[in-house]
Amino acid sequence: MDVDRYDPQQVEAKWAAAWEEQGLYRADESDTTRPRIYALDMFPYPSGDLHMGHLEAFSGGDVIPRLKRMQGHNVLHPIGWDSFGLPAENAAIKRGTHPKTWTYQNIDTQRATFHRLGISFDWSRTFNTSDPDYYRWTQWLFLRFWERGLAYRKASPVNWCPNDQTVLANEQVINGHCERCDALVEKRELTQWFFKITAYAQRLLDDMAELEGRWSDKVLTMQRNWIGRSTGAEVDFTVVETGAPVRVFTTRPDTLFGATFFVLAPEHPLAERLVAGGPHEAAFRAFRERVERETEVERLSAERDKEGVFLGAHVVNPVNGEHIPVWAADYVLTEYGTGAIMAVPAHDQRDFEFARKYGLEVRMVIQPTTDDGTPVPLDPESMTEAMPGDGRLVNSGPYDGLPVPEAIARITADLETRGQGSAAINFRLRDWLVSRQRYWGCPIPIIHCPACGEVGVPDDQLPVLLPEDVTDFKPKGVSPLATSARFVEVTCPTCGGPATRETDTMDTFVDSSWYFLRYTGLDPDRPFDPDRVAAWMPVDQYTGGIEHAILHLLYSRFFVKVLHDLGMVPFTEPFSNLLNQGMVVMHGAAMSKSRGNLVEPTAIIDQYGADVARLTILFAGPFEDDVDWADVSPEGVARWIQRVWRAVNTAAGGQGAEAAEAGSDLGLVRLAHRTTRDVTDDLERFRFNTAISKLMVLTNGLGEALRNGRGSAAERRDAASRLVLLLAPLAPFVTEELWRVLGNTSSVHLARWPDHDPELTRAESVTCVLQVDGKVRDRIEVEPEVGEEELRSAALASAKVQAALAGRPVARVVVVPPKLVNLVTGA
């Protein structure tokens, strides 16, 4: 091996093969003494080769397991593939192949790139969610949910992607567009399978307390908003004309006396009944049809005018017996609350806009005040916007004068006493729609029997395999599975009569909601071994993109809570700590083939090697920040790795042209120890960019000592060893090779992480800043343990300080040994 020039290609290939052969990174199930760490990266979808986002995520995700292994932990760091999904079908349609072919080819490609990158995976427990050995257990879990009523089928208006010809979960609709293909999503009334995640809304919210500080505030806030808990009251109104009750949900029961009209969602069943056969029927019908034709985006656009029609009916306000008109309007949503509201235009902006447009009464029931609390006269006519804030009640009969919070409590209690309402909590979260009309997914293990109804496929008949005889994967709105008679036509497991199989497949987010449990051991007889799960879970460090903030991360939390209730796992949260890497973009835009700005990790590896590829992306900036590849160059770290190579080789063997050793160099020793302390600290806090910069400083310091003939042979070797060990989690290949250069025979990745001597982390001397009135006027070198008095007199002795003082008396002296003296003059 050339000591002047490091050749990554040859070295990396050698070690990648050796590590794999030795199973170097396997978790040890038999060892019960070492503390266990479960480090997990969000598994990839095999859409091609790994992209730059993967390079960043997996490079960062590999640091902690490598560090912890060296610190003596028993580490589980697994990998697999989230391999069901739509792109496989689209590729199959385009190429005329089977989705499976495309998927498994891509998995092979990605696996090879992972090996080249040298990520420390335990390859003995890898799997794909599209393997029958895996999806059998996805089906098994579905049946456990179904038995408990947590998986159910119902007809409801659902999100329909006209391009992909399948339904979508609410979480997969982004601003009214399909998450996958960006097509405008439509609403359709369909019978679909749901998971009852709403039953866990409160617990999903409550348990976030234990994730506080361990997950980013951003993700926690997003989940909190998505679950969207509101407290208030449900209040029963009565239709004057028919006597029928109609319920509303409100967060402001204190404003009940300000309700001047009543609004139903256009789809509310009562609306249809109220207008039937009357003079308003035609207008209402026309209105509703127009609303239904609108896409989600149009309807939800906040800028556009609210529209509605009067239904010719009235309701009785339960608090004051007033009759108020009933309207249907597009700003009231059928899915939220009860699909009906009491409108209080004076104190709700939406109601206000609607009232102004249609000339409806605005009545103030909260006393407005000036900034200093002085009441101002009520003047609803001149209002230009609603007044949603706090205050005391007016125009509210017996409740006048009460502050808002108290009024809410009192009015709610009184409604309850009279049987006209009750305190209520509402969530924005909807049940999770899990069925898909597509081929490449996990079949739902249900049989529809004309005599017995829905029947679960018995456990011993799992897995329900995807039919192999399906050839047309084009989306047609009905699952392609329905085209296989052999798949569909079955006998009922309960009565033996003719029956049909469910042909929808599951959302792929079901597959990924429990995969982390399966990695604890590929149990042939169960989804997972509870003892092993208890030993490894929850995941100590979960690394992945923030784009899953509410999809995968919410669903997985829900799954684990259900499994906890089923007695299958002893914990209620799957991921103790979450780390989200930023995005990798190019000139500010997402990288993509169509934009032509794609940079592929394999291209970087070909040119510079895997170590440099990993270091480059981690050095580019804080791990959680976005990286613009246009701003990044691997040249700097490539040069640095060459410097590391030469310095360690020289320190190890004395080869090379550098000067011979001289006496002891305490400065080098101290630098090595300080770097040990700081890099350990940085890595544990995921500050990879600053860890790398400190390792560069150590490399430069060692190189200088070698060139200038400073330091004993032992000191140089120690500094070189530390450099190699500290760099090992970031650049596994070159460090493995250098570890041998230093005379070791076993892997650096199983070597003990270095300690530092606190005594030796002290600097030899410190620069002390001398300030006059906060401005730096001089700098002096002092010993780290210099005394306060000594500093004070040194400062006053400085000619530059005296010049700056210009004879003015010193009123105060601030001394911060050993770093700073500030002389404050009067005034």
Place this chain on the structure above:
RNA sequence: GCGAGCGUGGCGGAACGGUAGACGCGUCGGGUUUAGGUCCCGGUGUCCGCAAGGACGUGGGGGUUCGACUCCCCCCGCUCGCACCA
């Protein structure tokens, strides 16, 4: 509109309330080399100055402090998330 975050050299970015700009890119100068590249050394926030030195400087304005990139208030700009949720 609501919520969160961020504004530091030509660029990516460093800075427990205590030397602003670590480290790297780029660039300029020098050395090695037949040359190019590599490698090595040095300079590189702005302005004034031959220099010594000085003034200014972390989006803008105010405040707290002996001392503010850092803490507080207001404003401007950008990014992300949610967005008619009653």
